[in-house]
Every structure is written in structure tokens, then in C-alpha cells.
Amino acid sequence: MTEGNGMPHESDELLRVEGLVKHFPIKAGVFKSTVGQVRAVDGVDLTVKKGETLGVVGESGCGKTTLGRTIIKLIDPTAGSIIFDGRDITALGRREMRPVRREIQIVFQDPYASLNPRMTVSEIVAEPLRIHGIYKADGKKRIAELLRTVGLSPEHGNRFPHEFSGGQRQRIGVARALALNPSMIVLDEPVSALDVSIQAQVVNLLASLQNDFGLTYLFIAHDLSVVRHVSDRIAVMYLGKIVEVGSRNEIYDTPMHPYTQALLSAVPIESPNQRGKRSRIVLEGDVPSPADPPSGCRFRTRCWKAQEICAEQEPPLVARDPSKPGLLSACHFAEVMRPLALAADEAPADAPTTTV
Amino acid sequence: MPDPILSIRDLTVEFETEDGVVQAVTDVTYDLQPGEVLGVVGESGSGKSVSMLSVLGLSPSARIPKGEAIFKGEDLLKLSQKRLREIRGGPMAMIFQDPMTSLNPVLTVGDQIAEAVLTHNLGTSDDDARKRTVELLEVVGVPYAERRVDQHPHEFSGGMRQRAMIAMAIANNPSVLVADEPTTALDVTIQAQIVEVLKAAREETHAAIVLITHDLGLIAELADRVVVMYAGRVVELSDVYTIFNAPRHPYTVGLMNSLARLDAEQEWLEPIPGQPPSMIAPPPGCAFHPRCSFSHGRLVCRTDIPGLRQIGEGAAHHSRCHFAEELEEAHVVAGAAAEEAR
Numbered sequence: 001m002t003e004g005n006g007m008p009h010e011s012d013e014l015l016r017v018e019g020l021v022k023h024f025p026i027k028a029g030v031f032k033s034t035v036g037q038v039r040a041v042d043g044v045d046l047t048v049k050k051g052e053t054l055g056v057v058g059e060s061g062c063g064k065t066t067l068g069r070t071i072i073k074l075i076d077p078t079a080g081s082i083i084f085d086g087r088d089i090t091a092l093g094r095r096e097m098r099p100v101r102r103e104i105q106i107v108f109q110d111p112y113a114s115l116n117p118r119m120t121v122s123e124i125v126a127e128p129l130r131i132h133g134i135y136k137a138d139g140k141k142r143i144a145e146l147l148r149t150v151g152l153s154p155e156h157g158n159r160f161p162h163e164f165s166g167g168q169r170q171r172i173g174v175a176r177a178l179a180l181n182p183s184m185i186v187l188d189e190p191v192s193a194l195d196v197s198i199q200a201q202v203v204n205l206l207a208s209l210q211n212d213f214g215l216t217y218l219f220i221a222h223d224l225s226v227v228r229h230v231s232d233r234i235a236v237m238y239l240g241k242i243v244e245v246g247s248r249n250e251i252y253d254t255p256m257h258p259y260t261q262a263l264l265s266a267v268p269i270e271s272p273n274q275r276g277k278r279s280r281i282v283l284e285g286d287v288p289s290p291a292d293p294p295s296g297c298r299f300r301t302r303c304w305k306a307q308e309i310c311a312e313q314e315p316p317l318v319a320r321d322p323s324k325p326g327l328l329s330a331c332h333f334a335e336v337m338r339p340l341a342l343a344a345d346e347a348p349a350d351a352p353t354t355t356v
Numbered sequence: 357m358p359d360p361i362l363s364i365r366d367l368t369v370e371f372e373t374e375d376g377v378v379q380a381v382t383d384v385t386y387d388l389q390p391g392e393v394l395g396v397v398g399e400s401g402s403g404k405s406v407s408m409l410s411v412l413g414l415s416p417s418a419r420i421p422k423g424e425a426i427f428k429g430e431d432l433l434k435l436s437q438k439r440l441r442e443i444r445g446g447p448m449a450m451i452f453q454d455p456m457t458s459l460n461p462v463l464t465v466g467d468q469i470a471e472a473v474l475t476h477n478l479g480t481s482d483d484d485a486r487k488r489t490v491e492l493l494e495v496v497g498v499p500y501a502e503r504r505v506d507q508h509p510h511e512f513s514g515g516m517r518q519r520a521m522i523a524m525a526i527a528n529n530p531s532v533l534v535a536d537e538p539t540t541a542l543d544v545t546i547q548a549q550i551v552e553v554l555k556a557a558r559e560e561t562h563a564a565i566v567l568i569t570h571d572l573g574l575i576a577e578l579a580d581r582v583v584v585m586y587a588g589r590v591v592e593l594s595d596v597y598t599i600f601n602a603p604r605h606p607y608t609v610g611l612m613n614s615l616a617r618l619d620a621e622q623e624w625l626e627p628i629p630g631q632p633p634s635m636i637a638p639p640p641g642c643a644f645h646p647r648c649s650f651s652h653g654r655l656v657c658r659t660d661i662p663g664l665r666q667i668g669e670g671a672a673h674h675s676r677c678h679f680a681e682e683l684e685e686a687h688v689v690a691g692a693a694a695e696e697a698r
Contacts, residue, residue, distance in 0.1 A: 059543035165631045195399035196570065200614040200627030207624065224544065229616040229625065252618070266548035267618055268573025270692030272596045275577070282552060283545045285499075286513040340619050354552060356577060 014216050015048040020080035022070050038291045040066040042240035053217040055231030062237040064220045068186045072104050105177035109189035111169035115161040122157035128179045146175045167198035184216040224267050236260045239298040246327035256334035259299045265339035278356045279347035304351045305333045360387035367423030369410045376636040381407045382588045393565045395579030403588040404568050408534050413440045446476045449525035453537035459509040465520045466505030472527040492523040496553050515546035526557050533563040584608050587633050587643035594673040601693045604667045604675040604683050606650045612691030
């Protein structure tokens with residue numbers, strides 16, 4: 001399909017990110033000269049379809065939070081483009097971004113730090129409406145409706161954030177994000193700070209809101225079980241790049257990138273009955289510094305498959321198996337492994353494994 | 357059964373706050389057997405950490421109106437600070453959640469581990485202490501230990517710092533190791549490394565480990581027995597297989613069912629409804645009753661605090677629920693174990 005501006009554009013695509021880069025300068029010395037760059041996001045391409053949830057997983061420092069914030073332009077990108085609903089929003093200024101902000105909202109990880117402690121819940125939820133000049137006479141009714149939508153009662157509106165538990169605060173954050181009827185919400189670790197029994201409440205709430213309002217989610221998290229549950233497709237990040245992206249089942253059941261395989265196999269078993277029955281790949285060492293990433297493939301310093309070519313050529317993120325056109329892997333030696341069903345006697349001989 | 361190495365009896369811990377007295381831990385009783393891994397599970401505010409910290413004298417604002425904690429014939433709650441200092445880091449050692457704040461940033465990692473060696477072994481020469489330190493760092497898998505012993509904590513990654521903490525904890529061959537959320541601040545691939553290090557530390561010292569965590573996966577991997585805590589009380593206690601395969605407290609069942617599963621498709625998660633109770637004014641009767649899906653509004657749940665009673669044959673399984681037997685009759689299997697049974 002072709003839109004009016006001549007750009008090829010598929011109608012079911014809501015967000016497209018191309019070559020997105022965000023470098024943070026490292027300053028040092030009296031004159032604060034720039035001595036290096038932290039390559040937090042270093043060339044990310046991705047698309048999010050209307051109504052789907054794209055999960056973004058990765059370990060701390062992989063750039064997933066920076067990616068989310070750059071996409072909604074809380075941070076300006078260093079390079080690359082962000083196309084939202086067919087329109088390039090990369091270069092838009094504050095004023096021009098306003099109508100776009102009604103469409104993309106964000107929910108932050110920390111429900112304690114992201115709500116103003118001096119405002120009542122009603123004021124917090126009303127703020128986006130006031131900023132956009134649409135808090136009209138029926139504003140009160142709208143706030144009550146929003147609070148009910150997220151499972152709070154309108155009477156909660158007169159209270160302050162400190163009177164609520166973590167799970168309830170996260171509901172307030174969700175109500176604020178919903179106030180402007182957005183089409184997309186970036187969820188940055190929305191349940192990580194919550195207790196397990198409360199996590200499930202918030203995850204269910206997000207799922208029913210998606211059903212009710214046809215929302216599109218970019219769900220950033222490090223909890224692989226939660227991401228599997230909520231996502232239609234999943235992107236795996238390592239050191240500022242997407243190393244693999246595919247449907248939920250492709251990523252969890254038949255991943256082809258060694259990092260995805262190691263990440264999944266590191267997840268603890270779910271019942272003691274599985275003891276001794278699973279092999280685990282235990283990666284050696286730590287994630288290298290994003291200020292000085294390895295040449296070629298960034299994962300090669302911890303990879304058991306690494307050869308010379310990995311240091312010389314960066315593997316492109318492309319389909320590696322003709323039968324799985326939707327599963328893109330950035331590995332020269334991509335090969336299917338089933339990390340969650342890796343029996344104790346099935347572990348590849350060259351991988352550093354241990355029995356769980 | 358052999359004599360327990362640590363015996364906690366009727367431990368009650370309170371905190372005075374502006375809003376009233378927080379009843380953080382109430383009548384907690386459990387034994388730690390030599391060499392076992394005892395998992396203590398619960399959500400934030402359940403009292404799982406406070407009960408251990410107060411026993412070790414590490415919770416200075418806590419008030420302990422009753423209880424005892426017998427370790428090798430001594431009641432830890434009655435000891436002087438001096439004697440407690442001899443025990444902590446010696447026969448009883450701790451691993452904390454946050455290796456960023458638990459290490460001193462201005463001392464080298466080696467000096468801090470050597471301090472643990474020297475404090476408890478008077479007369480050790482500096483050379484021997486250093487040798488021992490390098491050896492310990494090797495046990496916990498710090499590469500180039502000989503060189504890294506002279507580095508400062510900021511030169512260590514999170515995973516390496518946690519290894520250094522574990523090295524410090526096992527420096528004096530403890531017989532009890534208290535690990536308070538040892539992997540919580542770490543990434544999953546690093547978590548897997550630390551689990552291996554904990555296994556190695558256990559091999560090395562044969563210490564009994566109290567593993568305090570909210571992570572049921574860590575419990576599934578490491579624990580021999582499990583204590584489940586809710587609202588300051590022990591609500592269930594059994595071996596790890598029974599806790600996962602045949603839980604007999606509605607909170608344990610709810611906790612396992614609320615987890616998202618890695619290997620299964622679920623349309624909806626099954627959360628525990630409601631919020632954890634206020635510890636200043638807990639609900640009357642069973643503290644879990646407002647969130648319980650098995651109470652069915654029965655009066656006794658709202659009026660009487662259930663005792664921790666034995667379930668079935670043998671003395672191993674205990675539950676604090678008036679209607680624990682109903683869970684048995686309903687053949688309740690929770691979480692991952694239920695999936696396997698299917």
C-alpha cells in the first residue's frame with residue numbers, strides 16, 4: 001500500500017523505527033570535554049503492528065529503556081527515524097509533537113517516583129487533559145470513568161499517592177496514560193516493582209484494556225515469563241542492538257540466536273520436579289561496556305560459537321530459516337535450539353552447560 | 357531427625373512508627389537442620405527478612421517482646437553485641453541483596469574479605485590472610501583472583517560483587533549462611549551464575565542455608581524445605597516437593613497460580629485479589645481471609661486466628677488454615693506442578 005506522501009507503508013503498521021541510534025556523551029575533565037560515547041541504542045529497526053504487543057527483553061544496560069523513551073521522544077535520537085502512523089515524527093519540535101503525544105503514552109516502572117506526591121489522584125489523572133486543553137465541564141465524569149476503568153473507585157480521586165499500595169499506584173499511572181485515548185502505550189517495566197500476586201492483577205488489567213480499547217503496546221521488561229504471557233511478538237536486545245525478533249512461540253520455543261537461547265535457559269525452573277532434568281547454558285563473564293562494544297557481533301565475547309568472522313563482520317538481522325520468514329536473527333551461525341526443553345543429555349557439546 | 361542447628365521459637369518483632377505499632381513478625385517458629393537449604397518465601401512486608409535480621413541483631417529499631425533463637429546452645433536474642441559480632445561473619449554469615457551498598461567503596465575487595473578472615477582468626481599473618489582471600493575468590497569463580505583482589509568494588513560488575521560477598525560470607529567456614537534475596541538485583545544470566553556459586557559455597561562449607569526470597573524459581577532450584585510467610589506469620593511449612601505438588605494453604609496455592617508461566621499458554625493470569633493487609637491494623641481472624649478464595653465467607657475465618665497445625669501423616673507438613681483438609685480433598689495442585697500433572 002502507498003500513502004499520500006509516496007512512502008511505502010503497510011496499513012496495519014502503527015510504528016516503524018529505522019536505524020535508531022542514541023548515544024550519550026561521556027564527559028570528563030574540568031572543561032567537560034567529551035571523551036567517549038555510551039552507545040545505549042545503536043541501530044535498531046523494528047515495527048509494531050496495530051493492536052499487537054511487541055515485547056522487548058534484555059538485561060540491564062542493553063538499551064531497552066532508552067529505546068522506549070527515544071521512541072516517544074522523551075529523549076531525542078542521535079540518528080535514525082521514527083515513523084508513527086505513517087508520519088515521520090523524528091524531527092518534530094515540542095509544539096508539533098503535542099498531537100502525537102495524545103496518541104502515544106508511557107507507563108513507567110517505578111510507581112513511587114512517577115506520581116507527584118503533592119497532587120491528588122484526580123489531579124494526576126486530569127493533568128494530561130488540562131495540558132491538552134480538553135478538560136471540560138464533564139472532566140470530573142471522565143476522571144471517575146478512568147478510575148473505574150483501571151479498577152479503582154472514583155472516591156479514590158481525592159487521596160494522595162502515598163495512601164496507595166504499589167499495585168494501586170501503577171493503576172493510577174495507567175489511568176493517566178489512558179486519559180487522552182491513546183492508540184499506543186509504551187510500558188516500561190510496568191510490573192517489575194510489584195509483588196507477584198499483584199503483578200498478575202496489573203498484567204490482567206493491561207490485557208483487558210487492550211481488548212477494550214484496541215491498544216497497541218510496546219512492553220519493555222526483563223521478566224521472561226511475563227513477556228511471554230503478554231506479547232504477540234518479541235524483540236531480544238543485547239548491547240544496544242536487537243539480536244533476534246520473532247513471534248512469541250518462535251522466540252521461546254525455537255530461537256536461533258545463541259544469546260536468546262542462553263537467556264531463556266538461565267530462567268529458573270518452575271517446580272522442583274524439574275530438577276536434574278534440564279540443561280542450562282551458563283554464560284561466562286559479564287556484558288561488555290556499551291561505551292566500548294566488541295567489534296563485529298557484540299555477543300561474540302560470551303558466545304560459545306564465536307569464530308573469526310564474528311569479530312570481523314557484524315551479522316545482519318535477517319531471516320535465517322526459509323520456513324520461518326518472521327524470525328530474524330543476527331548470528332552468523334544461527335541454528336535452532338529448544339532452551340526450555342533442553343534435556344540433561346541433549347546439551348550441545350560445545351556450549352558451557354550445567355544440569356539444573 | 358538430627359538436632360537443629362538454629363531453632364527459632366515464638367519470635368515476635370514489632371516496630372514503633374508514627375502511625376502505630378507495626379506487628380512485623382508474630383509467633384514465628386521454625387528449625388534449621390544442619391546442611392539443609394531452608395527457603396523462606398513471602399511478599400514484601402511478610403516479615404521474611406525482618407525475622408532473620410532481628411535474630412542476627414541487625415535490625416536496631418526492632419522491638420522483640422518475645423521469642424528465642426537458639427544457635428549452638430545460645431539464645432541469640434539474649435547475647436551481648438560483642439558476642440553477636442563474634443558469631444556474625446564467623447559461624448553464622450550473611451549474604452545481602454544489594455552488593456552495591458554492602459561493600460565499602462573505599463577499600464579494596466581483597467581488604468574487605470581479608471578483614472573477615474583476620475577478625476575471626478586473631479594472629480593470622482597478613483600474607484596468609486591474602487592467600488586465603490585469593491583462594492576464596494577462586495572458589496566463587498572470580499577470574500584472575502590474584503589480580504582482582506587489589507581492585508575496588510566499583511571495578512567489579514554486579515555479579516562479581518555478589519561473588520565477593522559470598523566469598524566474604526564463607527571466609528570462616530560458617531555452619532549457617534543467611535542469604536537475603538541473593539539474586540534479586542541481578543540479571544537472569546548472572547542469576548544463573550550465582551546459583552552455581554551458591555551450590556559451590558554449600559559444597560565447600562557444608563553450611564545450612566536460610567534462603568530468603570520472593571522468587572519461587574530460586575526455591576524450586578535450591579531449597580530442601582520451605583517456610584511460607586504471610587502478614588508476619590508462618591502459614592505453611594514443608595519439604596519443597598510437597599509445597600509445590602500438594603500445597604495446603606490457600607495463600608501458597610494463590611501465589612503459585614498467579615505466576616506467569618514460561619512454558620505454557622495462559623489466556624489470563626490468576627491473581628490473588630485485593631491488597632496485602634496493613635500490619636498496623638491487620639484484619640481479625642485469619643489475616644488472609646479477605647483475599648482467600650477458599651474461605652467462602654465462613655465466620656471462623658473472620659473471627660479466629662488459625663493455628664499452625666500438622667497436615668496428614670508424619671510431622672513434616674504444617675498449615676495455618678482452618679480448612680486445609682478441603683484443599684486436600686479438592687486435590688489442589690498449584691502452578692507449574694499442576695501443568696505437569698495435566
